[in-house]
Amino acid sequence: xxxxFFWRMLGGVRxxxxxxxxxxxxxxxxxxxxxxxxxxxxxxxxxxxxxxRTINPTPSFVSARMVTLEPEAKPKAKPKPARKVxxxxxxxxxxxxxxxxxxxxxDKKSIALKRRQETERKQQERExxxxxxxxxxxxxxxxxxxxxxxxxxxxxxxxxAEQLKGDQVAVATYxxxxxxxxxxxxxxxxxxxxxxxxxxRIKMLPTGEVISISMISSSGNGAFDRSALQAIEKAQPFRExxxxxxxxxxxxxxxxxxxxxxxxxxx
Amino acid sequence: MRMLARSVxxxxxxxxxxxxxxxxxxLTIEITQGNDQAVPVAVVPFSWNGxxxxxxxxxxxxxxxxxxSGQFAPLPNNQFLGFPSKDDEVYFGDWKRLGASYLxxxxxxxQPNNRYxxxxxxxxxxxxxxxxxxxxxGNRNQLRSVAHNISDAVYxxxxxxxxxxxxxxxxxxxxxxSIDRTDYKLVYADMDGYRAVPVLQSKEPILAxxxxxxxxxxxYVSFETGRPAIYIQELATGRRERISSFRGLNSAxxxxxxxxxxxxxxxxxxxxxxxxxxxxxxxxxQVTRHFAxxxxxxxxxxxxxxxxTSNRGGSAQLxxxxxxxxxxxxxxxxxxxxxxxxxxxxxxxxxxxxxGKGDESYNVAVQELGTGRxxxxxxxxxxxxxxxxxxxxxxxxxxxxxxxxxxxxISADGRISFRLPSSEGDVREPAWSxxxx
Amino acid sequence: MKFAHIAKGVATGLAVLWLAGCASNTQTSGxxxxxxxxxxxxxxxxxxxxxxxxxxxxxIDSGKVNGSAEQIANLLKQDTVHFGFDSDKLxxxxxxxxxxxxxxxxSPAGLNSKLVVEGHTDERGTRTYNLALGERRxxxxxxxxxxxxxxxxxxxxxxxxxxxxxxxxxxxxxxxKNRRAVIVPVEG
Numbered sequence: 001x002x003x004x005f006f007w008r009m010l011g012g013v014r015x016x017x018x019x020x021x022x023x024x025x026x027x028x029x030x031x032x033x034x035x036x037x038x039x040x041x042x043x044x045x046x047x048x049x050x051x052x053r054t055i056n057p058t059p060s061f062v063s064a065r066m067v068t069l070e071p072e073a074k075p076k077a078k079p080k081p082a083r084k085v086x087x088x089x090x091x092x093x094x095x096x097x098x099x100x101x102x103x104x105x106x107d108k109k110s111i112a113l114k115r116r117q118e119t120e121r122k123q124q125e126r127e128x129x130x131x132x133x134x135x136x137x138x139x140x141x142x143x144x145x146x147x148x149x150x151x152x153x154x155x156x157x158x159x160x161a162e163q164l165k166g167d168q169v170a171v172a173t174y175x176x177x178x179x180x181x182x183x184x185x186x187x188x189x190x191x192x193x194x195x196x197x198x199x200x201r202i203k204m205l206p207t208g209e210v211i212s213i214s215m216i217s218s219s220g221n222g223a224f225d226r227s228a229l230q231a232i233e234k235a236q237p238f239r240e241x242x243x244x245x246x247x248x249x250x251x252x253x254x255x256x257x258x259x260x261x262x263x264x265x266x267x
Numbered sequence: 268m269r270m271l272a273r274s275v276x277x278x279x280x281x282x283x284x285x286x287x288x289x290x291x292x293x294l295t296i297e298i299t300q301g302n303d304q305a306v307p308v309a310v311v312p313f314s315w316n317g318x319x320x321x322x323x324x325x326x327x328x329x330x331x332x333x334x335x336s337g338q339f340a341p342l343p344n345n346q347f348l349g350f351p352s353k354d355d356e357v358y359f360g361d362w363k364r365l366g367a368s369y370l371x372x373x374x375x376x377x378q379p380n381n382r383y384x385x386x387x388x389x390x391x392x393x394x395x396x397x398x399x400x401x402x403x404x405g406n407r408n409q410l411r412s413v414a415h416n417i418s419d420a421v422y423x424x425x426x427x428x429x430x431x432x433x434x435x436x437x438x439x440x441x442x443x444x445s446i447d448r449t450d451y452k453l454v455y456a457d458m459d460g461y462r463a464v465p466v467l468q469s470k471e472p473i474l475a476x477x478x479x480x481x482x483x484x485x486x487y488v489s490f491e492t493g494r495p496a497i498y499i500q501e502l503a504t505g506r507r508e509r510i511s512s513f514r515g516l517n518s519a520x521x522x523x524x525x526x527x528x529x530x531x532x533x534x535x536x537x538x539x540x541x542x543x544x545x546x547x548x549x550x551x552x553q554v555t556r557h558f559a560x561x562x563x564x565x566x567x568x569x570x571x572x573x574x575x576t577s578n579r580g581g582s583a584q585l586x587x588x589x590x591x592x593x594x595x596x597x598x599x600x601x602x603x604x605x606x607x608x609x610x611x612x613x614x615x616x617x618x619x620x621x622x623g624k625g626d627e628s629y630n631v632a633v634q635e636l637g638t639g640r641x642x643x644x645x646x647x648x649x650x651x652x653x654x655x656x657x658x659x660x661x662x663x664x665x666x667x668x669x670x671x672x673x674x675x676x677i678s679a680d681g682r683i684s685f686r687l688p689s690s691e692g693d694v695r696e697p698a699w700s701x702x703x704x
Numbered sequence: 705m706k707f708a709h710i711a712k713g714v715a716t717g718l719a720v721l722w723l724a725g726c727a728s729n730t731q732t733s734g735x736x737x738x739x740x741x742x743x744x745x746x747x748x749x750x751x752x753x754x755x756x757x758x759x760x761x762x763x764i765d766s767g768k769v770n771g772s773a774e775q776i777a778n779l780l781k782q783d784t785v786h787f788g789f790d791s792d793k794l795x796x797x798x799x800x801x802x803x804x805x806x807x808x809x810x811s812p813a814g815l816n817s818k819l820v821v822e823g824h825t826d827e828r829g830t831r832t833y834n835l836a837l838g839e840r841r842x843x844x845x846x847x848x849x850x851x852x853x854x855x856x857x858x859x860x861x862x863x864x865x866x867x868x869x870x871x872x873x874x875x876x877x878x879x880x881k882n883r884r885a886v887i888v889p890v891e892g
Contacts, residue, residue, distance in 0.1 A: 171294065179296050186301035187368075190338060190660055191427030223427030226391060226398075230368055231298070233393035256294040263299045446870060472867035474831050488835075494862055495835070516839055516863065519832045532836065539836045560836045576833060583833060607830040620830050629828065649874070651830050667874060696831065 170244060171252050177240050182258065186231035189223035194265045198225050200232065200258045206249055208238035216257070228260040305340035305683065306425065308333060309367040309392075312344060313385065314352035317377025322407050325375060325385060328414035328459075329421065332432040335459060335685055336422060336661060337678025342367055354388060354397060362392040369398070371421055381406050387417050389424055399424045411462060431656045434458050435700040436663060437466070437476045437485060438674060440692040452692075453487060455502065458656075458663075458699070460674065460687035466502060474696050477521045477529075482703045486510070486520040486529055497531055510544060519563045523570050530554070530564035530573055541575050541588065554588055555595070563607045568614040574598065576606040585619060599634065601641055602626070607652060611659045611679075618653040618662055631664045631677065644681035654699045655679075663687075665695040762813035769800075769807050779804035785845060787883045789828070792840040794848060802845065805887060806852030818890040821845045823863040824870075826879035831865055838863030841885045860890070 196219040203212040213232055218225050241253055310330040315321040326344075333339035348361045352374045362370050373387035388400035401420055405413045412433065419430030436458050443449040451473045456463035467473060471490035478485060479499075486499050496512035497520045511517045515534035522529055529544050541554040541564045555561040559579035566573055572589045579586075583606045585599040599605035604622035611618065614636075621632035621643060628648040634641040644662070653664040659679060666675050668686060672693040677684035760777045763769060769776065785798035794802070808814040823842030825834040842861040850856055871878035 175294060175296050179298060182296070182298050183300050184302050186298060187303050187306050188301040189426040189428070190658075192301075221427050223425060226394065226425075227301075228298070230391070230393045231301070234368070252294040256296065258296050258298055260298045262301060264301075441867075443872060446868065449868075472864065474835075474865075474867070490864070490867070515861065516836060518835050532832070534836070534839055539839070560833075560840065562836050563830065563832050576830075583829070604829060606833050622829075629830075649827060670874065 167248055171248055174241055174244050174253070178235070178238050181235040181238065182231050185234040186260070187227060188262060188265070189221075189227050191221055192224050192227070192262060192265055194262060194267045196221055196224050196260075196262065198228050198260045200228065200260075201255065202232070202258060203255055204236075204238065204241070204253055206242065206246065208236070208241040210236040210238075219260070224260075228258070231260075232258060303680075305338055306368050307340050307342055307366050308369040308371065308421075308425075309342045309344075309347065309362055309365065310371040311347065311350050311352065311373075313373040313375050313387070314350075315375050317375070317383075321375055322383075323410035323414065325373065325410065325414045325417070326371070328411060329371060329418045331459060332415060332418035332430075333422065335432075335676055336430075337680075337683030338422075338426060338660070354390075354400075357390060359390070359392050359395045362390075367392050369421075369425060371417075373417070378404070383407070383410060383413070385410075385413050385417070387420075389421050411457060415457065415459075428660060429658050429702065431458060431658050431661065431699075431702070434657060434703055435482075436460075436674075436697055437478070437700075438665075438689075438694055438697040439473050439476070440465075440689070440694050441472075441672075442692040453485070458676075460689060463689075466505065467500065475519050476696060476698045478698055478700050479522050480524055480526045480701055482700050485698075486522055488518055488520065497529070499529075510546075515539075521564050521566060523566050524568055525570055530566060532562050532564065541573060543573075543590070554590065554593070565608045565610050565617075567610055568612060574608045574610060574617060576608070585617065598636070598639075599641070600639075604629065605632070609654050611655050612657060613659055616659075618655050620651060620653065631662060633662075633679065633681070642681065644677050645675065645684055647675075650675075652696050652698075654697055656699050657702045663697045663699050665697060759808050759813060762811035763804055763807045766807040766811045768810075769803050776804055780808060783887045784884050786880065787841055787885070789826070789879075789883070790837065792837070792844045794844055799848070802848050803852065806849055806854060809849070809858070810853045818858045818860070820860045820862060820888045820890060822886045822888060823861065824868060824882055824884050824886070825866045826882045827866045827869065827874065828879065831867075834865035835863050836865075838865045841883075845885045845887065 197217070198219040199216040201212075201214050201216055202210055204210050210232065213229060215225065215229075219228075241249060244253065308330075310326045310333070312324070312326045313321070330341035334341050342365060346365055348365070349356070349358065351357045351370075351372050353372065357370065357372065368391075370390040370392050371387060372390070373385060376384045376386075378384050382404055383406070384402060384404045386400070386402045389398045390396065391398050399420060401417070403413045403416050415432040418432040422428070422430035422432065435455060437453060437455050440452045440454055441449050442452075448470070449472075451469045451471065452465040453467035453473050453476060454463050455466045466485070467487075467489070469489060469491045471493065472488075473490070474488050476485050476487040483503065484499055484501050486497060488495050489498055490496075492512070494512065495517045496509050497517045498507050498509050500507045510529065511520075511531060511533065513533050513535035516532055516539050518532040518539075520529050520531045523543075527546055529546060531542055531544060532539050533542050534540070536553075538558055539560045539562055540556055541561050543552045543554055544550070545552070554564075554573065555575065555577070557577065557579050559577050560583075561575055561577045561579070563576040564573045565575070567587070571591065572587050574585055574587050576583050577586050578584070580597065583604045584597060585605050585608050586595050586597050588595045598608075598617070599619075599621075602621050602623045603626075604620070606620050608617045608619040610616075616636060617634050619632060619634070620629050621641070622629050623643075628646070629650055630646060631644045631650050631653045632641050633644060645664070645666070647666040647668070649667045651665045653662050655662055661679060662677050664675050664677070665672050666686075667673070672695040674687040674689060674694050674697050675684050676687060757777055757780075760773055760780055763776050763780060764773060769779075771779070779801045782798075782801040785794060785801065787793065787795075809817065809819075821842040823838030823840065825838050825841070827834075829837070839861060842863055846856065846859045846861050849859055866882060869878065869882045870884070871881045
């Protein structure tokens, strides 16, 4: 089927080239060929760029890591040559300005005029060139500064992310310790079923002692709720929490929630 | 390579998002599984206000009931720091230190006319509060029932499931003197094995007792005429009726959930097949028709189909037959022998006897009907006749112990099993009553 | 109780009557110690033996089985056949015994007797499963006898499953003994 279609298409193209294609075929086939070409080119062009785009929302330390995985991505490579180019224009700019003045000094009247005109013209040109050069320099400088600023931002973001990541790992670790403790002591009643869910708000001291447990939402099964409460009571005090930075304790553990949601039971 | 890079990037991104979301909202710790160990409970000996000694150890019976369920671990009372019998005598800290999650206390008070009043209270030690209290009374002979009643109340409160401690069991005891002389008894007892009384005695085999769903009658097979026949006996009066004595087998009666029919095995037409007898009209309907041995019917809770044993596939396996159309579906595939099924009250699982490939022992197994997943619950060599408690949390079965048949009780998850005390003789063929009024 | 025993009992009774009638000597029967050796003799003590068991004679007379009188007497005594695990197949050894039984039951001597075939199993499996299996075994015997001309109405079948083990022990030897069918003549 596919092959047949392909040959017919080819035939159609040939007919068009020979100028004898039926009117019904010419336009759709051409249209289709053009569309496909655009699509194929587009795909080649878009694909890498779309990958780069996925990098953007992620913090820079991740994208930096990605570069090593992906040799094609060039976000790092570009700024580097730009920085190297920057010092070069300075000596170039100084040289022509110093060399120009000695020439106009040696002159006669008629020639002098011509020469003056000539000089003026040259000077104007030079001026133009200089201005162009300055403009370019300015642009270069601006770009450079932007680059540096971006680098600084990136650096800061990276540090922040590292900090954030460190915090999160610490919080997740202690949350995991508490989770395991409670799970190891939770004896579910015979009536417990998957889908039952009870939520509690806990107030805890930095010693790991739980000072209040309040039920935010019940599972609808008194025995289930009681078993969850008992599991918390049996597991506390969570003394391990004493090793957590107090900044993080205050932020996340002074008050937190337990959701009892058994996933290993039958419905 | 590119795909890998992309997926790695995606995973890292997801990880970060997770961490960030954790940072923003209030920290929530999800408890998604449990350990489900037996709940430690302290049952304090009940105080006694009366003359002489307390006729029954109520607390001892309650503690034993809770232990039998497999879901509780009663603490030995020699560890107790005090013996409270009322709420104002309870110090939660003491009991928490012992590791008790719950505490049961109570008092027995002697009353006129051989009556006893029993007050009890259940405490949540960790939550430091009373959960339930109650009063039950009875005469001297009813004190065990009173204790089972308290066990039921405590069990119900803590587990959210109706307790079965007030239910009964029947079983057969055989005492063999010689090949030609064996005495058989059909025995009625509390589910903990106590208060056993014979309801039928015979010199010929008795087997396969089945309860009527109202708990008032039994159907069973008796060989008292020298041939197997099926009888119905009313427990309160002892009145009996022979309902089936065809030529050949009259075996494995099983009362329907609505109490109106009895499924049974007859071989009157040559081969053992499943039949259903309508008790009101006495019409007999043949359910299976196969040259193999069809045997051991058990009703699904909706009364619309029967699970039965058949060796039609070469080995004994379980099948289900729909009564409306006779359609048969095979249920078990694992192992060389799967027989004598009993259906759990929720209709979702079967208990039966299983023998694996290359395995010489016959064990109680449970299979979930939905998934077909089977697990073997126990491991003694010759187990038989599993029956499910009416709340579906325990099973009773027979096993070999010291060369004799004994009864075992095992939690439905198979984690905890006990041997029931029994009278002298070879004990077998247990059947668990429904909930009784 | 068992078929062969009764047959022997009857035969012994007949022999005693015959001895009394002859009153030719005072020596008691050697109870078959040299049975079949002096088949035709009537004069000496030893000659009493061949007539001890008319059932054996009936089998021999039927011409349906080959073998010495001693072999036939032994086979006629074998009222029990054994089975393999979870099987109702008759072994070739047991078939020989059944052939002898059938020959007797179809002979004029045994023509009027009725019998019950009891089916038994070992303790492995469930009680109710074994009740059905025991019946299969008993029916295997009944079918074989039917094949040899004993009408179904003369043979009743009953299964005890493993309610009545010969050996109540829990081992292979006991199980092998317990997997059996027993032919029991109906009394009266």
